[in-house]
Amino acid sequence: MEKQKKNYIDLEVWKQARILSKEIYLASSQFPKDERFGLTSQIRRAAVSIPSNIAEGCGRNYPKDSIQFFYIARGSIYEVETQLYLSYDLDFITELDLKAILMKLETTRKLLNGFINYYQTLIK
Template structure:
């Protein structure tokens, strides 16, 4: 089985974990949030790894860097939604801190990857 280049990236692997964790955290949200925060958080979290993967397939480094910027933005969008969820007491302080630590690690790696593409 062929392994694509994005599958070898540590940041992509972390982004997959972030998406899985986000799905798990949002399982306990109120039912009325199914089309609100649950949907938004899940889409944001999936967007991170998806844009990293798509970016690696682009031909120019400028294009690759652009997709890393989108992935970075999706990560911050998820953090914003996690903050709102914490304020609404939909997620625990512990889960919020976990998301925040994951976001910090992923954004640092995405930024480094983006800079690599811009300076290559």
């Protein structure tokens, strides 16, 4: 029997990235209305980029190509982290919200780093 390739929607890293994106959307919905085209848009775009790039990477035929998209997802994690701190600095989110979302972000980052490490073993 042929081993079936795991679908990206079954991956814990993708599931956690979706949860993180949802949290970002919920938190940013409380941002001032005049930020709709500023920080609100930027942080949402970066958050959505994380699970999107994981999915796209999983759809590639070669591990080296996949890793490139996982690196983009990881870069978006750092982008979201920076924007969260800015949101806190501007009093758009509370310290409690910041810490809660950062915990989800860290979980996603660790899972993604492990996923990248796994894919790197496939190209050696």
